[in-house]
Amino acid sequence: xxxxxxxxxxxxxxxxxxxxxxxxxxxxxxxxxxxxxxxxxxxxxxxxxxxxxxxxxxxxxxxxxxxxxxxxxxxxxxxxxxxxxxxxxxxxxxxxxxxxxxxxxxxxxxxxxx
Amino acid sequence: xxxxxxxxxxxxxxxxxxxxxxxxxxxxxxxxxxxxxxxxxxxxxxxxxxxxxxxxxxxxxxxxxxxxxxxxxxxxxxxxxxxxxxxxxxxxxxxxxxxxxxxxxxxxxxxx
Numbered sequence: 001x002x003x004x005x006x007x008x009x010x011x012x013x014x015x016x017x018x019x020x021x022x023x024x025x026x027x028x029x030x031x032x033x034x035x036x037x038x039x040x041x042x043x044x045x046x047x048x049x050x051x052x053x054x055x056x057x058x059x060x061x062x063x064x065x066x067x068x069x070x071x072x073x074x075x076x077x078x079x080x081x082x083x084x085x086x087x088x089x090x091x092x093x094x095x096x097x098x099x100x101x102x103x104x105x106x107x108x109x110x111x112x113x114x
Numbered sequence: 115x116x117x118x119x120x121x122x123x124x125x126x127x128x129x130x131x132x133x134x135x136x137x138x139x140x141x142x143x144x145x146x147x148x149x150x151x152x153x154x155x156x157x158x159x160x161x162x163x164x165x166x167x168x169x170x171x172x173x174x175x176x177x178x179x180x181x182x183x184x185x186x187x188x189x190x191x192x193x194x195x196x197x198x199x200x201x202x203x204x205x206x207x208x209x210x211x212x213x214x215x216x217x218x219x220x221x222x223x224x225x226x
Binding site: 040041042043044045048056090101102103104105106107108 | 146148152156157158159160163200202204213214215216218219
């Protein structure tokens with residue numbers, strides 16, 4: 001069973017469209033994340049939720065809206081997609097927000113905006 | 115200055131050699147340090163973590179931490195072609211709500 005699963009794995013869409021990426025973890029973790037990895041492989045955190053509560057919101061355009069219906073799910077909705085949004089989006093989870101916790105990544109969602 | 119900096123690479127070593135990957139960080143209050151490996155087209159996976167100054171060994175991997183110098187490294191002994199990947203250093207502070215800050219990664223190629 002995949003610990004952190006996200007869908008879709010590949011997404012090609014046109015500029016201006018709205019799309020969502022779903023994520024679920026079955027590890028019983030309290031904390032979930034969205035990371036963005038650009039073409040230069042730089043991995044940067046976007047959001048973090050702990051028990052459905054937003055705790056980290058980095059400088060991300062408000063076109064990106066995360067939603068956590070429960071602590072096992074963290075979805076990412078993106079409005080009015082732009083070319084620069086093309087990247088790999090990784091969902092991840094950790095036990096909680098304690099500093100030493102390992103992060104477990106999903107397989108990534110490859111978003112291409114054309 | 116970036117919060118976490120790594121040698122940009124790429125780093126190429128022959129099979130059987132020792133690969134040395136380096137990472138420096140700017141937040142002196144950082145407490146936890148991680149090395150993730152990412153194969154091309156795959157997600158990062160944890161290979162080592164270290165919290166205390168000194169060395170930590172796990173098989174062919176050794177993580178070294180020097181908090182005074184704000185430096186953490188990863189040594190891979192007896193490098194194998196299967197070690198060819200990008201290695202990401204990640205650092206957690208003590209007040210950042212669990213946020214890991216990642217370096218840009220160093221791409222390692224082990225040549226047979």
